[in-house]
Amino acid sequence: xxxxxxxTIIRVALDVPLDRTFDYAAPGPLAIGSRVSVGxxxxxxxxxxxxxxxxxxxxxxxxxxIEDMLPPLPDDWLVLVRFAADYxxxxxxxxxxxxxxxxxRTPRPFIPARDPQYRLTPAGRDWQPPRRAARQxxxxxxxxxxxxxxxxxxAIAADAGRRLDDWLAAGWIEEVDDQPAALTLGPxxxxxxxxxxALDQLPRDGFSPTLLFGITGSGKTEIYLRRIxxxxxxxxxxxxxxxxxxxxxxxESRFRARFPNTVIACLNSSQPERARSExxxxxxxxxxxxxxxxxxxxxxxxxxxxxxxxxxxxxxxxKQQDGLRYSARDLAIWRAHRAGVPILxxxxxxxxxxxxxxxxxxxxxxxxxxxxxxxxxxxxHLIDIRRLPLDDGLSVPAIExxxxxxxxxxxxxxxxxxRGYSPALSCTDCGxxxxxxxxxxxxxxxxxxxxxxxxxxxxxxxxxxxxxDCGNPDLKxxxxxxxxxxxxxxxxxxxxxxxxxxxDTVSHRDAxxxxxxxxxxxxxxxxxxxxxxxxxHDFPTLSLVVALNTDGGLYSADFRASxxxxxxLMQVAGRAGRAERPGTVLVQTQLPEHPLYQALCRHDYPxxxxxxxxxxxxxxxxxxxHQFVVRADSEKLADARAVLGALVxxxxxxxxxxxxxxxxxSMVRLEGRERAQVLVQSAQRGPLRRMLAELTAQAPVLAKPxxxxxxxxxxxxxxxx
Numbered sequence: 001x002x003x004x005x006x007x008t009i010i011r012v013a014l015d016v017p018l019d020r021t022f023d024y025a026a027p028g029p030l031a032i033g034s035r036v037s038v039g040x041x042x043x044x045x046x047x048x049x050x051x052x053x054x055x056x057x058x059x060x061x062x063x064x065x066i067e068d069m070l071p072p073l074p075d076d077w078l079v080l081v082r083f084a085a086d087y088x089x090x091x092x093x094x095x096x097x098x099x100x101x102x103x104x105r106t107p108r109p110f111i112p113a114r115d116p117q118y119r120l121t122p123a124g125r126d127w128q129p130p131r132r133a134a135r136q137x138x139x140x141x142x143x144x145x146x147x148x149x150x151x152x153x154x155a156i157a158a159d160a161g162r163r164l165d166d167w168l169a170a171g172w173i174e175e176v177d178d179q180p181a182a183l184t185l186g187p188x189x190x191x192x193x194x195x196x197x198a199l200d201q202l203p204r205d206g207f208s209p210t211l212l213f214g215i216t217g218s219g220k221t222e223i224y225l226r227r228i229x230x231x232x233x234x235x236x237x238x239x240x241x242x243x244x245x246x247x248x249x250x251x252e253s254r255f256r257a258r259f260p261n262t263v264i265a266c267l268n269s270s271q272p273e274r275a276r277s278e279x280x281x282x283x284x285x286x287x288x289x290x291x292x293x294x295x296x297x298x299x300x301x302x303x304x305x306x307x308x309x310x311x312x313x314x315x316x317x318x319k320q321q322d323g324l325r326y327s328a329r330d331l332a333i334w335r336a337h338r339a340g341v342p343i344l345x346x347x348x349x350x351x352x353x354x355x356x357x358x359x360x361x362x363x364x365x366x367x368x369x370x371x372x373x374x375x376x377x378x379x380x381h382l383i384d385i386r387r388l389p390l391d392d393g394l395s396v397p398a399i400e401x402x403x404x405x406x407x408x409x410x411x412x413x414x415x416x417x418x419r420g421y422s423p424a425l426s427c428t429d430c431g432x433x434x435x436x437x438x439x440x441x442x443x444x445x446x447x448x449x450x451x452x453x454x455x456x457x458x459x460x461x462x463x464x465x466x467x468x469d470c471g472n473p474d475l476k477x478x479x480x481x482x483x484x485x486x487x488x489x490x491x492x493x494x495x496x497x498x499x500x501x502x503x504d505t506v507s508h509r510d511a512x513x514x515x516x517x518x519x520x521x522x523x524x525x526x527x528x529x530x531x532x533x534x535x536x537h538d539f540p541t542l543s544l545v546v547a548l549n550t551d552g553g554l555y556s557a558d559f560r561a562s563x564x565x566x567x568x569l570m571q572v573a574g575r576a577g578r579a580e581r582p583g584t585v586l587v588q589t590q591l592p593e594h595p596l597y598q599a600l601c602r603h604d605y606p607x608x609x610x611x612x613x614x615x616x617x618x619x620x621x622x623x624x625x626h627q628f629v630v631r632a633d634s635e636k637l638a639d640a641r642a643v644l645g646a647l648v649x650x651x652x653x654x655x656x657x658x659x660x661x662x663x664x665x666s667m668v669r670l671e672g673r674e675r676a677q678v679l680v681q682s683a684q685r686g687p688l689r690r691m692l693a694e695l696t697a698q699a700p701v702l703a704k705p706x707x708x709x710x711x712x713x714x715x716x717x718x719x720x721x
Contacts, residue, residue: 008025008026008027008028008029008030008052009023009024009025009026009052009053009054009055009056009060010023010024010025010026010030010036010049010051010052010053010063011023011049011050011051011052011053012024012036012038012047012048012049012050012063013047013048013050013092013093013096014038014040014045014046014047014093015045015046015093015094015096015097015105016040016091016093016094017091017093017094018091018093019091019092019696020091021050021051021092021093022038022040022047023053023056023058023060024036024038024047024060024061024062024063025060025061025062025063026049026062026063026065027062027064027065030049030063030065031049031072032049032050032051032072032075032078033048033049033072033073033074033075033077033078034048034049034065034072034073035047035048035049035065035066035070035072035073035104036048036049036063036064036065036066037063037064037065037066037107038061038062038063038064039061039062044107045107046066046097046104046105046106046107047063048073048096049072050078050092066107066108066109066110067109068109068110068111069111070104070110070281073301074284074301074303076301076338076339077099077299077301078096079338080099080299080331080334080335080338081095081096081099081299082095083334084099084324084326084331085324087716088324088325088326088714088716089628089692089696089714089716090323090324090325094323094324095324098299098323098324099299099324100299101273101276101277101279101280101281102273102276102277103273103274103277104277104280110277110281112278112281112282112285113150113151113278114150115149115150115151115278115282115287116149116150116175117147117148117149117150117175117176118143118147118148118150118153118164118168118173118174118175118176119143119146119147119148119173119174119176120140120143120144120172120173121171121172121173121174123171123172124140124143124167124171124172124173125144127172128140131517131521132514132517134513134514134516134517135156135157135158135159135513136157136163137513137517138156138157138253138513139153139156139157139160139163141253142156142253142256143173145186145253145256145257145260146184146186146256146257146259146260146261147176147260147261148256149263150164151265151275151278151279151282152256152263152264152265152266154271154272154274154275154278156252158272158275182261183229183232183233183259183261183262184259184260184261184262185229185258185259185260186257186258186259186260187257189222191219191222191226192219192370192372192374194218194368194369194370195218195219195222195223195368195372198212198214198223198366198367198368199223199226199227201364201366202223202227202342202344202366203342203364204230204342205342206340206341206342207336207337207339207340207341207342207343208342208343208364209333209336209342209343209345209357209362209363209364210342210343210344210345210363210364210365210366211313211345211346211347211350211354211355211357211358211363211364211365211366212344212345212346212347212366212368213347213348213350213358213365213366213367213368213605214346214347214348214367214368214369215348215368215369215370215371215377215574215603216348216371216377216570216571216573216574216575216578217371217372217373217375217377217538217574217578218348218368218369218370218371218372219368219371219372220311220346220348220368221251221254221311222372223344223346223368224240224309224311224344224346225254225255225258227307227309227342227344228240228259228290228307228309229258229259231306231307232259232262232289232290234306235304236304236305236306236307236341237283237286237288237289237290237291237302237303237304237305237306238289238290238291238305238306238307238308238309239290239291239293239297239298239300239302239305239307239308239309239332240255240290240291240292240293240297240308240309240311241293241294241295241297241298241308241309241310241311241318241328241329241332242292242293242294242311242312243294243295243311243312243315243317243318243535244294244315244317244532244535250512250516250537250538251292252264252266252292255290255292259290262289262290263282263287263288263289263290264288264289264290264291264292265279265280265282265283265288265290265291265292265293265300266279266291266292266293267279267280267283267291267292267293267294267296267297267300268293268294268296268297269294269296279291279300280300283300283301283302284300284301284302284303286302286303286304294317294328295317295318295319295320295326295328296328297328298326298328298331298332298335305335305339305341306341307341307342307343307344308332308335308336308341308342308343308344309343309344309346310328310329310332310343310344310345310346311346311347312346312347312535313329313345313346313347313350313351313354314347314349314350314351314354314567315535316564316719319719322713325713325714325715325716325718327717329345330717333345345363348570348571348574348605349566349567349570349571349605350605350609351563352563352609352612352613352616352622352623353622353623355609355613356613356623371578373578373579373580375577375578375579375580375582375583376577376582376583377577377583377603378545378573378574378576378577378582378583378584378585379582379583379584379585380573380585380587380600380601380603381584381585381586381587381601382586382587382589382592382597382601383395383397383398383586383587383588383589384589384590384592385588385589385590386590391488391492392480392484392485392487392488393416393479393480393484393485393488393548393549393588394485394488394489394492394546394548395588397586398546398548398586398588399492399493401544401546401584401586402414402489402493402496402526402544402546403493405525405543405544406493406496406525406526408543409522409541410541410542410543410544410581411519411524411525411526411527411539411541411542411543411544412525412526412527412542412543412544412545412546413526413527413528413529413533413539413542413544413545413546413572413575413576414485414489414526414527414528414529414545414546414548415529415530415531415533415534415545415546415547415548415572416480416481416482416485416528416529416530416547416548416549417530417531417549417550417568418479418480418481418482418530418549419444419455419481419482419483419502419503419504419530420444420445420446420453420455420481420482420483420484420504421444421445421446421447421448421477421481421483421484421487422444422445422447422477422478422479422480422481422484423442423444423445423478423479423480423481424442424443424444424445424477424478424479425443425445425452425463425475425476425477425478426475426476426477426478427467427469427470427472427474427475427476428472428474428475428476429467429470429472429474430467430469430470430472432467432468432469432470433478434452434464436454436456436457436459437459438454438457438459438669438670438671438672439454439456439457439459439667439669439670439671439672440667440668440669440670441454441455441456441667443459443461444481445463445477445481446483446504447463447477447483447484447487448483450462450463451463456667456670456671457670457671457672463475479549480548480549482500482502482528482529482530483500483504485528485548486498486500486528489526489528493525493526496525496526497523497524497525497526498524498525498526498527498528499515499518499524499526499527499528500527500528500529501515501527501528501529501530501532501533502529502530502532503530503532506532519539519541522541527539527542531568531572533572533575534568534571534572534575535571537575538575538578539575539578540578540579540581541579541581542575542576542577542578542583543576543577543581543582543583543584544576544583544584544585544586545572545573545575545576545583545584545585545586546585546586546588547569547572547573547585547586547587547588548588549588550565550569550587550588550589551589551590551591553565553568554591554594554596557666558666558720558721559616559619559621559721560719560720562596562612563612565596566596566599566600566605566608569587569600570600570603570605572585573585573600587600595608595611596608599611620681620683622717624683625681625682625683626681626682626683626684626685626688626717627679627680627681627688627716627717627718628680628681628688628692628714628715628716628717628718629677629678629679629680629714629715629718629721630644630647630677630678630680630695630699630712630713630714631665631675631676631677631712631713631714631715632644632675632676632677632703632710632711632712632713633670633673633674633675633676633710633711633712634673634674634706634709634710634711635672635673635674635709636674637664637668637674637675637676639674639706639709639710640674640675640676640710641662641664641676643699643702643703643706643710643712644662644676644677644678645661645662646702647678647695647698647699647702648661648662648678650698650702651691651694651695651698652694654687654690654691654694655687656682656683656684656687657680657681657682657687657688657690657691658680658681658682659678659680659691660678660679660680660681661678662676662677662678663676663677663678664676664677665677666721673711677721679721680692680695692714692716695714696714699712
């Protein structure tokens, strides 16, 4: 037994999947939020002090404070993470360590690096990096715009430290004093009357969620920049959340040009761990006044928070799909409420949840109904392909339009949300289809690499020379992927310069910068890509969009599928005609009369949202109810279903809560494990929270007899069923 007579007993959270803290003996008083190094079994781990005790029933191991001069983690950060852990039914330890940057999860001291600022010398302004060195060009441009901190440079290029040292030695840059206290703004474009009216309508003080509903190209980012400038000028910090790393190069450069002497912290999972940790600590210490991040950016502590912006608030990538299954958008709203600051949610296709909140008056709604450049919205036309021959998925009208666009020296975009060459490989004799040995999924043919790949678990194997079932050598690809469409375009548009953009081609840090540079230099005629191309990109010379194989979204069992499809098509259509060239969008479909496509042609998001909300209300689905899903997976489906069945039987009846029977998951087998799930929903959150508490108490007991062979999890407010 240990008591406080000789030690301070601390209660510590660890990164282990247990819903409890652990007692340790500290050499002296430690503040809540302190990081300590402790032994846990054979490992040395980081713990976070969450409380104290006067005695313990055990002989306690010692805890050693981590001596890195960082203060205890702030109280409001701990409150946020505790709320997230409770709301999303996650153990507190894993939740805390999900929210920490990598360097603070290890028992080694973290000493923030000195963060000098650099600027170009006259010789450096006369010198230019090689044009093909995209990251060097981006780094040089950032230095040309304003003094640049070393930590910010590392967010631009992984090797920025070495580059800066080389350029300093060459006399192309020089070190400058810390940034001045006064806010400096880069060039300000004139606002359109619509933008000015929207800006005037935005609240300045207190918690006030506002939905900025602006059509594609309406200048929402300029509104963000103006409100951020006001926040920075008032001596406060601002946070901007963006949906994916593919937005970073264009967006970051615009923010750096507008705020040339402001320290900007960038946070995303593709950064080197040291750079991400430096940026997180800079935000925490108040040195970084503006934080731009993907969903993990919601956890960066900002002691002087004055504004939160969530761009493309509808985007599904704001929802974490494993571990702490949080929604960054929803946590940002909660955080704005607790801090008493405005939050701005921007989108051309808002989520139905946000749209309904605005309809009900819980959110303000400010609209931007015209493009900032004065350009018209693109004309959207449907190509009825029911009686048209297709050449690898391309109709004759689409090919002719692409040829005309190329001949005029304009850029076109072919959108197909399926990578690889084809989604399946089949035998023409016996009907065999190549399937993944670990997942209930077909293997995707990647012809250039001569591989079959699973896009779920990563399994890959060579393309067989003959059918493994009947020996037939005549194997045929079924359907189209971006590789196949790229090959078809190369054939039907001889001489066209085609650039494919998907996860297979944009897999390294420099890829997006290279794409932008190639388009800017007029070296691309046709872009072919997945939804990576649909979000937020601004290609001034792009005048034509062709969308292929979109009908699948209308047949999906997912009740959100039509909402997602409409959003994707509106977003990708918005890439066309953003400058002086008029835009055209061609959508190939076998269902041209479908209400979704008719609303798309009218650019009528409000009308389509009203239709979907009416359907959701009639079927009692979100946003007219609240849900959580309990999932179980095991080597045997019977075990997963048995545990969930026992759980459903053990749960008490709570008025207003509906607990459905266990069902197999839509993809029953994933990574060699069989999966089942139970849906629980209610019109009110209160009863649903009580049921969630009952479930999280019962589930570990019922799952224990299966040991490590069975895993279970809870997904609150799920996006996928």
